Amino acid sequence: MQYHFAYRPYCRRFRQPLHTSHGLWSDRQGILLQLTDSEGRVGKGEIAPIEWFGSESFDQAFRFCQQLPEQITSDTISSISDSLPACQFGFESAWESIGEDDSAKLTYPLTYSSLLPAGEVALSVWKPLWSQGSRTFKWKIGVAPLAEELQIFAQLKQTLPPAAQLRLDANAGLTWQEACTWLETADLHGIEFLEQPLPTNQFDQMLELSDRFQTPIALDESVATLQQMQQCHQQGWRGIFVVKAAIAGSPHRLREFCQTYQPDIVWSSVFETAIARHFIETRLMAALPPARAAGFGISHWFLDEVQQYH
Ligand SMILES: [Mg+2]
Structure with a gap:
C-alpha cells in the first residue's frame, strides 16, 4: 500500500x-x-x-x-x-491512525501532574493550577544550591494542601550525597517519587538508592528510548519508568514491552501538540493498565495553544 x-x-x-x-x-x-x-x-x-x-x-x-x-x-x-x-x-x-475517527475518546479518566517551575516561583504557580483541578505537582530540583532548594521545598510543602501529591525531578543533576539528603527529606514528607537523581551512567547507584530509601525512584533520562527501557529492565530495574512516548521509538514495540512486563509507568510529555498526545492517550495509555498521574499538565507553559508555522 x-x-x-x-x-x-x-x-x-x-x-x-x-x-x-x-x-x-x-x-x-x-x-x-x-x-x-x-x-x-x-x-x-x-x-x-x-x-x-x-x-x-x-x-x-x-x-x-x-x-x-x-x-x-x-x-x-x-x-x-x-x-x-x-x-x-x-x-x-x-x-x-489512518482512517481513525478524530473524536475517539478515552474510556477512563486520566489524571495529570502539573509541572512547576524550578525555584521560588513554584510557591505561587501551583495555586491557579490547583483551582483548575490539578492535584499532582512536579517540582524541578538540582538547579539552585541544595540548601536553598531544601528551604523552598519546606515552604512549598507547607503551603500545598495536604491532598496535593508532590514529585521531585532532579534531571540527573544531583551528587550521591545530595540524592541521599533529598531522599531522607522525601521519606519524611511522603513524596510520591524522586525522578532521575543521578546521571545516566550511575545506574547501579540508583538501584542502590531505591533499596535504601522508601521514596520510589523514577528513571527518566536513563530510559529516553525503548531500547534503554529494555536494558534497564534486564539489569533489574523494578522502580518507576518515566515514558516519553513521543521520543521512545516505535509505539507498537513500546506497547508490547509494557504489556509483557507491566512496568510501573509515568507517561510524560515532551511538550508535543495535541496530535501526538491524542495518539499517546488513546492508543498507548488506553491499551495498558491505568498508570500514575501523567506528566501532561503543561499547556500553561506555552504562549498559546495555536501552533505557529514557519
Ligand atoms: Mg524528568
Whole structure:
C-alpha cells in the first residue's frame, strides 16, 4: 500500500524558557505529518524530538522528512532507523491512525501532574493550577544550591494542601550525597517519587538508592528510548519508568514491552501538540493498565495553544 506523505514544521514559544539542569529551552520545534491512503483516508502524526534528551535533533528529523518521496509505503515506516526514535514514533503513529475517527475518546479518566517551575516561583504557580483541578505537582530540583532548594521545598510543602501529591525531578543533576539528603527529606514528607537523581551512567547507584530509601525512584533520562527501557529492565530495574512516548521509538514495540512486563509507568510529555498526545492517550495509555498521574499538565507553559508555522 502506498501513502501520500506531507509534512510541515512548527515552532511554539514557551511563555518563559524552561529551566532545566541541561540549560534553558525556549522554543519547541517539531514536525506535523500526514499520510493519505489510496482511498483518501488520512492519518496524522507528529515528530517532537528533544535532542538534549537523547533523541535525534529537529534538523535530523527535518532532513529525514525532506529526503523522503511524496509516496511512501509501510516498509518505509518500519525501516526507520533506531537512531531516529522521534521519527519512528511520528510515522508509525500517523500510519496507525489512518482512517481513525478524530473524536475517539478515552474510556477512563486520566489524571495529570502539573509541572512547576524550578525555584521560588513554584510557591505561587501551583495555586491557579490547583483551582483548575490539578492535584499532582512536579517540582524541578538540582538547579539552585541544595540548601536553598531544601528551604523552598519546606515552604512549598507547607503551603500545598495536604491532598496535593508532590514529585521531585532532579534531571540527573544531583551528587550521591545530595540524592541521599533529598531522599531522607522525601521519606519524611511522603513524596510520591524522586525522578532521575543521578546521571545516566550511575545506574547501579540508583538501584542502590531505591533499596535504601522508601521514596520510589523514577528513571527518566536513563530510559529516553525503548531500547534503554529494555536494558534497564534486564539489569533489574523494578522502580518507576518515566515514558516519553513521543521520543521512545516505535509505539507498537513500546506497547508490547509494557504489556509483557507491566512496568510501573509515568507517561510524560515532551511538550508535543495535541496530535501526538491524542495518539499517546488513546492508543498507548488506553491499551495498558491505568498508570500514575501523567506528566501532561503543561499547556500553561506555552504562549498559546495555536501552533505557529514557519
Ligand atoms: Mg524528568
